[in-house]
Amino acid sequence: xxxxxxxxxxxxxxxxxxxxxxxxxxRTSIYSEEDFRAILEFIPDFDQLLVLPNIWTELDNxxxxxxxxxxxxxxxxxxxxxxxxxxxxIASLDVVENPAFFDLxxxxxxxxxxxxxxxxxxxxxxxxxxxxxxxxxxxYDMVEFRxxxxxx
Amino acid sequence: xxxxxLYTLAKSELDSxxxxxxxxxxxxxxxxxxxxxxxxxxxxxxxxxxxxxxxxLTALKGVPPFERIFKKxxxxxxxxxxxxxxxxxxxxxxxx
Numbered sequence: 001x002x003x004x005x006x007x008x009x010x011x012x013x014x015x016x017x018x019x020x021x022x023x024x025x026x027r028t029s030i031y032s033e034e035d036f037r038a039i040l041e042f043i044p045d046f047d048q049l050l051v052l053p054n055i056w057t058e059l060d061n062x063x064x065x066x067x068x069x070x071x072x073x074x075x076x077x078x079x080x081x082x083x084x085x086x087x088x089x090i091a092s093l094d095v096v097e098n099p100a101f102f103d104l105x106x107x108x109x110x111x112x113x114x115x116x117x118x119x120x121x122x123x124x125x126x127x128x129x130x131x132x133x134x135x136x137x138x139x140y141d142m143v144e145f146r147x148x149x150x151x152x
Numbered sequence: 153x154x155x156x157x158l159y160t161l162a163k164s165e166l167d168s169x170x171x172x173x174x175x176x177x178x179x180x181x182x183x184x185x186x187x188x189x190x191x192x193x194x195x196x197x198x199x200x201x202x203x204x205x206x207x208x209l210t211a212l213k214g215v216p217p218f219e220r221i222f223k224k225x226x227x228x229x230x231x232x233x234x235x236x237x238x239x240x241x242x243x244x245x246x247x248x
Contacts, residue, residue, distance in 0.1 A: 026183045030155060099215050112214075126178055126196050127220045135214030147178045150156055 001086070002043055003050045003115045006058040006107065007124040008142055012039050013059060016077040017070070027062070030146050031124070042122055042140050046084035050114060053089055054107040056082070090114055100131050112137075153191065153231065158182055162193045162225040165233045174199050180222065191227040194239055196220050 004012070007027055014022045015036030022031050043049050059078075066074050095101055095109040104112065108128045115121040115137045123129050124142035132139045159179040166177065174197040181194040201219040226235035 026181060029182045030179060126180065130198070130216045130218070130220055131214060134216040143178050143180060147159075150159055150179060 001048055001050050001118045002120045002122060003052075003111060003118045004039075004055070005111050005121075005123040005125055005128060006055050008039060008122045009051065009055055009059050010062060011036055011124065011142070013063060013074070013077050013081065015039070016080070017073045021070075025062070028124075031142065034149075035142055035146060038140075038142075038145065039122060042120060046081065047086060049085040050088050050118060051081075051085050052107065052110055052114065053087060054110060056087070058107060088114060104128060104131060153227075153229075155179060155182060157231070158191055158193050158227060159195070161227055161231060161233065162195045162223075165225055165236055166195065166197070166223065169236060172199050174221075189229045190234060191229075193225045193227060194222060195225065196222045 010025070011022055011028050011031050014025070014028060015033065019033035019036050022033065022036060023029050063074050063078075064071075090110040090113055092106055092110070095106065095113050098109050098113065100112055101109040104127060108125060108131075111121070111123075111128065112131055112135065115132055116135065118137075120138050120140060121128075121132050122140045122142070123132070126141070126143050129139050129141040129144070162179070163177055166174075177195060177197040179193065180196050181192075183192045184190075185192060198218045198220055201217060222239040224235075224237040224239040225233060226237075228234050
């Protein structure tokens, strides 16, 4: 199973809507279609993708501000992904005592907890990536990938 | 300006301001303010965490032995650095 964080899921959803709009958002400004394609390569099947309810909420808070055609496309993509992916719940009480909570906050601490039982974490959050690697979790770090490309 | 130029400018400003040994300097986020034609660049880097309590259990709990610092750099369209700020990574700013 593969677990994904909010920002990476945003890149995925924007890519499904239209890869050209990925870099229109401040949180995903450094990414492009190449990063969207890379995410797809790490997800063999959408039912292998684990998403926390917290992540869906963060994503919806960002993208539900669309109007008109884009909003329709967003809802369509969200319906597809929520149907095909696997939603997993982690109780907040189980993560607030984790030492990572102080630095990562609730959602990312929950992702970290969930990732311990997964094959891969896809993240575009450098601090979450640092913590995950310190816990021995295999990470596809989108910021690292993008920065390597930048310096090539 | 492209991301590579913005990264280079932000990194050189960072190098001139802080002498702390740092590694894994990353471009995290970029946005352009059309009103004052300024680039807002977020960069991060790792430093040794000297404030961390020495606890032999820390490593077992998966806490990295280093700390990631985030900074915001404002760069104008003439490639001049106009500001260098502490950047709070959390709470995350979500906006369109």
